[in-house]
Amino acid sequence: MPPAAPGPFLRRRRLGIELRRLREQAGLTGDQVIERIGWASASKLSRLENGRSRPDPDDVDVLLTLYGADEELRAELTGITHEAGDMRGWLRNFPVMTQQQRAFAELEAGCAEISEYNPVLVPGLLQTPGYARHRILSAARVAEEAGDPDPEDPETEVAARQARQSLLTHVPRYTAVLEEAALGRRAGPPEVLHEQLVHLCELALLPNVELRLLLRDTRVGDWYLPPTAFSVYRFADPLDPETLAIESGFTDVMSTEADTLNRYKVVYEWLCSSALSASDTLSWLIEATGRLTGTAVESTVAHGPATAPTQRRPDSGRLTTER
Template structure:
């Protein structure tokens, strides 16, 4: 029997199988019948809690009739699905790495996010997101597509069982002229409005806080109801996913250190309002 696991790769494989099945308008039972496996086993594979054998994945992909590029990507994930940590290269547009991250957001119960330099995508306004994506020299059509995706993801914060977001923002995120003053002021006003529900916490880490582990860079900790936590780290041309328990614990310790240095919620709101006043 397949090993019970829940690594980033196994979950990415499951996300890919699930997305391919839905793109073909197939139900779990229907695909299971075509691939000659049980519906329960297929559900485990899609959730990432069990890893299918490479031959079983090949049968699924044959039944789904995927394009060669996507077929090879999923087969590669299946070959290494039990690896706890992995790096996936990104490409312009809505890449597999972006869709995997979106699945982590969608299925997580809580998200701890440290952003030293920019407002994260989940809370970006259209103007702010467009400025960042345009600076990355993406084609206009791709920029428009990615802005729309970011706006749709806001539903995660307002759904029936909303994602709990604990965001730590570095002071530099409010000082860097990523866009014009009007766009920045709009973005920061949106932060104040977004933080009204109890499931969203925004705290500012002052530039004068001295050394802290967050200086090594951005990270996100995803917590799930019934699966181990995953840490996400971004690089210029890729994204790393960390699953090892000791590594996750180190990032939690870093988040605790940031919490100790950050302004409290009321102080953070006052700081953000002060920045808005300066921009206006």
């Protein structure tokens, strides 16, 4: 299945990388470029090269002329520039969207592979409306107590998160390591957890989705404890930069730095090799669903305090480190 078209975020990143490469190839510093084309601020070029601003086609054209880009490359980057600025066109893909959810929706668009881990929650792309609502309302209460109420309506946030989940019908490969704690009684009332477990069972049957459960007492690596939630995004076009998103509760960080990416890839390898296999994870989810409905379901999967499973690497989808 082909991935969806890349979003503006990815297009801005790609354009910025190409513009920086062309500038360095031309032997020009940022200050020299600003002086030659007469821009008032050096930060304008910096924002373009770092993908932090919506590119103006005229500005990009001036830079391409200065750098001596050939016609083929100019046509390609001109097209990317228009895609990077077409926020309204891209948002038409979603019935509802919010500022908070848009950042992740932009990053997810155009992915060939997404790998996720969260130490305490079910990842957003896998959450049911009920589970998501409890997460959003609890975070909103924290903001309210801190004197900084969230301006977004919680139900709109839930709907926006659900809109992002259409991604799972067309992303070629999605994998996630789930923590047993994310499905424990602290996460929500029984009916919410039951709905979430049923949903995960359904998702685990999709051919492009692989879920792996990490039992609470299973050792990871040399007693390693992952401190944050994170996601690694790979894109269909190899020239689009592989991206890491780190979730730290109230602040999200994005990075394309190879050294940082490599560390998180190693961690993900450890998590996958310690977690249950995809088939054992489905068995665990089915049994947990049965327990919540009062129905006994036989399973060979251990629960609670248990001996760590034999360390193994996943059969496919291995994240390799690159420099």
